[in-house]
Amino acid sequence: DVKVTQSSRYLVKRTGEKVFLECVQDMDHENMFWYRQDPGLGLRLIYFSYDVKMKEKGDIPEGYSVSREKKERFSLILESASTNQTSMYLCASSQRGQLTDTQYFGPGTRLTVL
Amino acid sequence: KQEVTQIPAALSVPEGENLVLNCSFTDSAIYNLQWFRQDPGKGLTSLLLIQSSQREQTSGRLNASLDKSSGRSTLYIAASQPGDSATYLCAVRPGLTGGGNKLTFGTGTQLKVEL
Numbered sequence A: 001d002v003k004v005t006q007s008s009r010y011l012v013k014r015t016g017e018k019v020f021l022e023c024v025q026d027m028d029h030e031n032m033f034w035y036r037q038d039p040g041l042g043l044r045l046i047y048f049s050y051d052v053k054m055k056e057k058g059d060i061p062e063g064y065s066v067s068r069e070k071k072e073r074f075s076l077i078l079e080s081a082s083t084n085q086t087s088m089y090l091c092a093s094s095q096r097g098q099l100t101d102t103q104y105f106g107p108g109t110r111l112t113v114l
Numbered sequence B: 001k002q003e004v005t006q007i008p009a010a011l012s013v014p015e016g017e018n019l020v021l022n023c024s025f026t027d028s029a030i031y032n033l034q035w036f037r038q039d040p041g042k043g044l045t046s047l048l049l050i051q052s053s054q055r056e057q058t059s060g061r062l063n064a065s066l067d068k069s070s071g072r073s074t075l076y077i078a079a080s081q082p083g084d085s086a087t088y089l090c091a092v093r094p095g096l097t098g099g100g101n102k103l104t105f106g107t108g109t110q111l112k113v114e115l
Helices: none
Strands: A004-006 A010-013 A019-025 A031-038 A042-049 A065-070 A073-078 A087-094 A109-113 B004-007 B010-014 B019-025 B030-038 B044-051 B056-059 B062-067 B072-077 B086-094 B109-114
Touching: A004 A087, A010 A019, A019 A031, A019 A087, A019 A109, A031 A073, A042 A065, A042 A073, A042 B086, A073 A087, B004 B086, B010 B019, B019 B030, B019 B086, B019 B109, B030 B062, B030 B072, B044 B056, B044 B062, B044 B072, B072 B086
Parallel strands: A010 A109, B010 B109
Antiparallel strands: A004 A019, A019 A073, A031 A042, A031 A087, A065 A073, A087 A109, B004 B019, B019 B072, B030 B044, B030 B086, B056 B062, B062 B072, B086 B109
């Protein structure tokens, strides 16, 4: 079974802090994704990566950056956390070149910025 | 820009009832459509994936249909059970583009099946 893990289930940070959210997958997937999920807005794509050191902006990249130094790990960075970044963050992975393949999701990190 | 809408936002049904969840999308140039399930505070689990060339997919008590030309999909759940209580999301993948399989999600239908 594919497993996608996220470093924390719940996180509370202060405004202005630098925040790292980590995601690890164990299926050698090329593609990895970061979403945020908010009530009434659904899942929105922040960034994705289709290879090591490669990244592309999603729909809402402002205020975020990412890092993919190893194939299995994709990090989301909030350089200076703000209250409007309070949200549920979901990581996903999928195989490249498999157009019928699904994305596999981690359990999510609920981030609260005070 | 693709927009995906799910109606209703919430649904409550008695156990044993058959039900239909709806998903509509504005751009019919999709590659496939997926239905996911999300339990409270958890990640998403894929239920069914329909290719644009297909009309429906079935898995157990679940049946998903796709009418690409009208921009609609339905998820039919037969003989609902309390364990089906969750939020159901649909997501569409656009036609072939580079950069991985980006998905556009609907906001979901929160289903509660009552005893």
